[in-house]
Amino acid sequence: MKILFLIPVFSALFMFGGAAYAQVDQSDPQALIKTVTQQILDEVHTRAIEPTDISRIKDVVNRDILPYIDFHRTTQLAMGRHWRTATPTQQQQMADQFQALLIHMYAGTLAQLRQDQKIDYPPMRVAPTDTDVVVRTVAINDAGPVEIDYRLYKTPQGWRVYDLNVLGSWLVQTYRQQFNDKIQQGSVDALIQFLAERNQQLASGKQ
Numbered sequence: 216m217k218i219l220f221l222i223p224v225f226s227a228l229f230m231f232g233g234a235a236y237a238q239v240d241q242s243d244p245q246a247l248i249k250t251v252t253q254q255i256l257d258e259v260h261t262r263a264i265e266p267t268d269i270s271r272i273k274d275v276v277n278r279d280i281l282p283y284i285d286f287h288r289t290t291q292l293a294m295g296r297h298w299r300t301a302t303p304t305q306q307q308q309m310a311d312q313f314q315a316l317l318i319h320m321y322a323g324t325l326a327q328l329r330q331d332q333k334i335d336y337p338p339m340r341v342a343p344t345d346t347d348v349v350v351r352t353v354a355i356n357d358a359g360p361v362e363i364d365y366r367l368y369k370t371p372q373g374w375r376v377y378d379l380n381v382l383g384s385w386l387v388q389t390y391r392q393q394f395n396d397k398i399q400q401g402s403v404d405a406l407i408q409f410l411a412e413r414n415q416q417l418a419s420g421k422q
Contacts, residue, residue: 241283241373245339248350248365248376251283252334259332269418273318285368285375286314292378293390294398301403309403312410319417335360345369349380 240246258264264271290310291298298306333355341348346369354361366378366385378387397406 239283244341244348244365244367244374245336245350247283247367247374248352249334249336251280252352256332256334269318283374283376285370285377286310286317288368288375288377289313289387292387294394295391297395297398297403305403305407308407309410312407312414315414316410316417319414348374 239250287306287310290306290313293313294301294309301309335353335355337351337353339348339350348367350365350367352363352365354363362380362382364380365376366380367374367376378385380386394406397409
């Protein structure tokens with residue numbers, strides 16, 4: 216059976232990750248994305264990150280990236296109606312396994328970042344009353360520009376990312392169908408087990 220959850224858009228979610236040792240303006244969604252994007256590029260330029268260095272990648276994710284992402288919300292939206300019927304324990308397990316999968320995917324993304332990577336940010340306006348926005352970016356690669364859109368919502372602590380779009384594919388929508396198929400074939404626990412097994416394979420170096 217074809218292994219699911221290796222869609223390239225997934226790894227793009229954390230391409231913008233940043234470092235906590237610089238002040239990040241969380242009151243402006245575009246400024247947030249722009250600042251943390253530059254910081255991760257600066258980190259790669261200072262010291263390359265190997266895809267096998269999972270320990271360092273976890274440190275970067277936990278310290279510098281997760282503060283700007285509502286991954287619980289992402290998981291909730293990806294599960295759709297099944298989230299409401301899942302127990303609190305199942306919800307937490309889903310979020311944990313989904314996050315663990317992201318870390319493995321992020322390892323490959325970091326390895327592909329160039330030290331001279333260029334990112335463009337088309338102009339945007341955010342009204343004071345806006346609570347949900349899309350920040351558009353364009354990554355300039357040898358093969359041509361790649362559009363990556365981040366969807367954020369406003370919280371009392373600042374803006375948080377919860378979805379993204381790469382070349383017309385929104386992460387939440389893509390995974391909602393895959394999550395639903397696995398749950399329909401078995402159960403929420405079956406999906407959790409599948410994710411856990413996939414994470415174990417990735418941790419052992421299997422693709």
